[in-house]
Amino acid sequence: MQAIKIFILSDSVGETAHAVAQAGAAQFGDLDITYQRFPFVRTESLLQTVLAQALKEHAIVYHTFVDRKLSQSVNVFCQAHDLPYNDVMTPTLDLFSGITHRQPVNKPGKMHDLNTNYFDRINAIEFAVTYDDGKNPAGFLDADVVLLGVSRTSKTPLSLYLANRNLKVANLPLVPKAQIPDEIWQVDPKKIFGLTNDPEQLNTIRRERMIQYGLNPDTVYSNTDKIKAELAYADTIFKKIGCLVINVANKSIEETATLITESLGYNEPNR
């Protein structure tokens, strides 16, 4: 397999350039790719050192520099030495310059301004951690989103992903015969989402988890009949509540989260 080395250069953390590189790479099947990030590159001399290294390693260069002198330097260097590159920031800066008739402020990392929305996001993350796993039923009443589902339907990572989009999320595992907290019945069903999965996929995931724990994978936890019974129980609860049900089988956290924000008609506040 062709080995590909990608250098991510940025005067901030390089997250956006990394995401764009990964989005491209994902469309080309199995590739042997190594990503290397060079964040906080804010001087021409440091930049030249990194570029010399890129040339030596025949790397592909993805970059986001808010300083146009630095992004120009990268582009000129890559063109001169025939290194493939993607300047992620310049088109979006040009676009906003055109609309606002202003020049960019050239402040790296400005995206992460410590504004109110930023603190709201931190509060939402802490909320998700506090009210994970039905820990405290009071959370259901304050939450923007309540997730219900049997074990291994990605309630926790989904809660945190949504928190990162400024939503306060509480989740509750559904276990047959366990009592559903009264608070659930006081929540607007539009805020509640039932997570389900295919029995086969749950079986595979749960077996893997048992193996990770160094336990026998063939326990009641991964028994397909038991899983089907759990899912059927969850289904009756979802029907009783009248909430939207999402089957997370073969869906990524991002996709499930987007179905939820769409259903809520939720638009993330500006960061």
Add this chain to the structure above:
Amino acid sequence: MQAIKIFILSDSVGETAHAVAQAGAAQFGDLDITYQRFPFVRTESLLQTVLAQALKEHAIVYHTFVDRKLSQSVNVFCQAHDLPYNDVMTPTLDLFSGITHRQPVNKPGKMHDLNTNYFDRINAIEFAVTYDDGKNPAGFLDADVVLLGVSRTSKTPLSLYLANRNLKVANLPLVPKAQIPDEIWQVDPKKIFGLTNDPEQLNTIRRERMIQYGLNPDTVYSNTDKIKAELAYADTIFKKIGCLVINVANKSIEETATLITESLGYNEPNR
């Protein structure tokens, strides 16, 4: 202030296009921007409906389509109607086509393949939630990163952000006179990071938190002398451990996280 409407179009969730738009916008000071996401646009007819809406609202169009027919449609439409647009996906697809001499697989959302790294990420998120706030000292021994810091130095969101980059993180709040768990002294100091902050910023953050709670903001919790004593105590612990200390004042979670991954020489696995 000029009102700007940005439409984010994608055949997947639109996260990358949203990030690029925000990175551009952040460089132009105060703007009155509304973002609206249109995820999972996978047919020409749905696309045309959204584009007609964009035209009606004079929106700026950011898009990521792995289907080149759809991205071409957007670009042609925007050019014909003089709508500003940014095609985030095509340059990265062209770049990989050039290197691999292959055509993209045109599978939307492929970025979020449910591979081993994906499950590792979910495990890391669950780890961070389980071992948040010093809940169980056993976590310190299994963690890739241990965060120590006084209250309001963003330990929890930082733990989750690093978890999202596949690192297992446990954190411990430092409270003067409280016992430090023995496990901390068994951890490689290179894995430990001490978080500190400026007393003034901590005072502001803590006062705000008290107000949020509907409490008097002028408590011992936000008293500057007490805060200084807490920070001094934390400092002696950091020195005793011999760990790297990061002052999070005016740093975003992303920036602090990047300082940590750089210090570890950590390269995120491919997603």
